Amino acid sequence: MGEVMRYAPDDLTETQYRVLMALAESARDHNRTTKTNTVEVAMLARRKIGTVRNAISELTRRCLIYPVHPHSEVGRGRKAQDYRIVELHAYHRAATHRPEPTNSVTARDDAMEPE
Numbered sequence: 093m094g095e096v097m098r099y100a101p102d103d104l105t106e107t108q109y110r111v112l113m114a115l116a117e118s119a120r121d122h123n124r125t126t127k128t129n130t131v132e133v134a135m136l137a138r139r140k141i142g143t144v145r146n147a148i149s150e151l152t153r154r155c156l157i158y159p160v161h162p163h164s165e166v167g168r169g170r171k172a173q174d175y176r177i178v179e180l181h182a183y184h185r186a187a188t189h190r191p192e193p194t195n196s197v198t199a200r201d202d203a204m205e206p207e
Contacts, residue, residue, distance in 0.1 A: 093117055099180035101156075110137035111147040115157060116177055125160055125176045148175075156180075 096116040100109055114136035119126040134144045151157045152175075160174035 093119075095180050096177070099182060099185050101154075102185055105147070107137065107139055107143055108147045108150055110139060111144055112151060112156060112177075113137070115175060119177055123176070124179070125174055127174045129173070 093113065093116040096112055100112060104112065111133055114133045115126050115128065117136060118128045118132070130141050130144050130148070133148075134141045137144060137147075139147070148157070152159065155178065157175045157177050160176050
């Protein structure tokens, strides 16, 4: 948990940070894996369940956590999901996620320019 407090990226939202902290709180030390459900995380993070699900999706997309089970094992009836928290280092703190701007008109114009 201390690792998340020290090295979590600065551009995380408050909710994403709280959810990551809640997951780190319940993670096993030897393999960094947590088995939890969104209700428990929502209680620890003091957020609504839907908000926690959105934050988990964003943390997964940013590769700060990733699901351990294959998608075939996770279904609607399953309440818990195992996640593994990546090992964070000092360079993660300064790393910011800036999505690449997409402008299809500019890309098309660049592709059509003769050389």
